[in-house]
Amino acid sequence: MSRQILILPGDGIGPEIMAQAERILASVNDSFALDLVSVHDLVGGSAIDAHGEPLSAATLALAQESDAVLLGAVGGPKWDKVDMALRPERGLLGLRAGLNLFGNLRPAILYPQLADASSLKPELVAGLDLLIVRELTGGIYFGQPRGVRINAQGDREGFNTYIYNETEIRRIGRQAFVAAQKRGKKLCSVDKANVLEATVLWRDVMIELSAEYPDVELSHMYVDNAAMQLVRAPKQFDVMVTGNMFGDILSDCAAMLTGSIGMLPSASLDANGKGMYEPIHGSAPDIAGQGIANPLATILSVAMMLRYSLSAEAAALAIEAAVGQVLDQGLRTADIYSVGTERVSTSQMGDAVLAALQA
């Protein structure tokens, strides 16, 4: 029976990188006889322009009835002044909440060929393979109340609520412990338990859970130290688990260790393995329309989609191997370029991955 993939290219470089990812998806769909059918829709700024809202009920319904969602990126200066509740980013948050995608896997793996592209010394990042497990549907991103109000002194004051209940903490904790069991069996929980009560609870629940996973070594770190340790000695980490906002920040930081934010894919999963897949980067308005964006994070997100939602491990491995081959060939988009390599455009990178897949 065929399975449906909802493709949401989004804004800025979103359509440019998605065009390449779709070529790769079409290729493995044929060669591995996956019987996948793609449908396309709008999200973010492009949906605001077309329908006046970043995520229509019809698009959310389409996402809910699809087997997986592949998203490019949303946002851009054109929509920066629209009301907060209607910003392009709310489309993305609406999908995450509407699909109950609480578990966000952000692997930061250094392809050995890119050791020179990392902002850290090659010996600090050689062999880097860490996984950030980010809670994605709670915390300060979704807490109520929120807003901007006038206080008793007549000042405007902005407020958000950092809130987690133990059910939310437990389900992301379990996902992280299970992920650690399948890897190096080390889990570092990142919090701010020296200041924020919500993260004192976070830490307590992680400790409670650890009794169920005696084979995993649990440690704790404050988020400020974790940011520092990520750029000081990133290979000390195996799996990190953290809340929504800390995970957002730490994953951009981890991305740079791998050479570029244009390299990091992600999987956002519900409790049953249904998911949405997207690069962790944004719509990159500064380079949109120039045909130079790195499509590899999106292409690697296709591999994650095949692995986690479509039971197509062989196809996922083939894509990852093809990416390794183009890097071996010395092909680099501008963001990962270094002297001695060959600078290629977005579509040339797509051509090369496709050729490696079909070789």
Ligand SMILES: NC(=O)c1ccc[n+]([C@@H]2O[C@H](COP(=O)([O-])OP(=O)(O)OC[C@H]3O[C@@H](n4cnc5c(N)ncnc54)[C@H](O)[C@@H]3O)[C@@H](O)[C@H]2O)c1
């Ligand atoms: N998941 C998403 O859709 C997502 C994620 C982050 C930011 N955003 C949105 O994107 C817009 C721009 O945000 P930003 O500038 O802070 O972050 P960004 O990730 O879009 O860009 C940060 C820097 O990284 C570069 N970059 C990003 N992706 C790249 C790629 N594939 N290849 C080469 N270079 C790449 C950009 O050129 C830029 O210099 C904002 O509207 C923001 O809200 C969306």
Ligand SMILES: CC(C)[C@H](C(=O)O)[C@@H](O)C(=O)O
């Ligand atoms: C665009 C924004 C809502 C999003 C987030 O903060 O989660 C992005 O930065 C990401 O990392 O996916």
Ligand SMILES: [Mg+2]
């Ligand atoms: Mg982010």
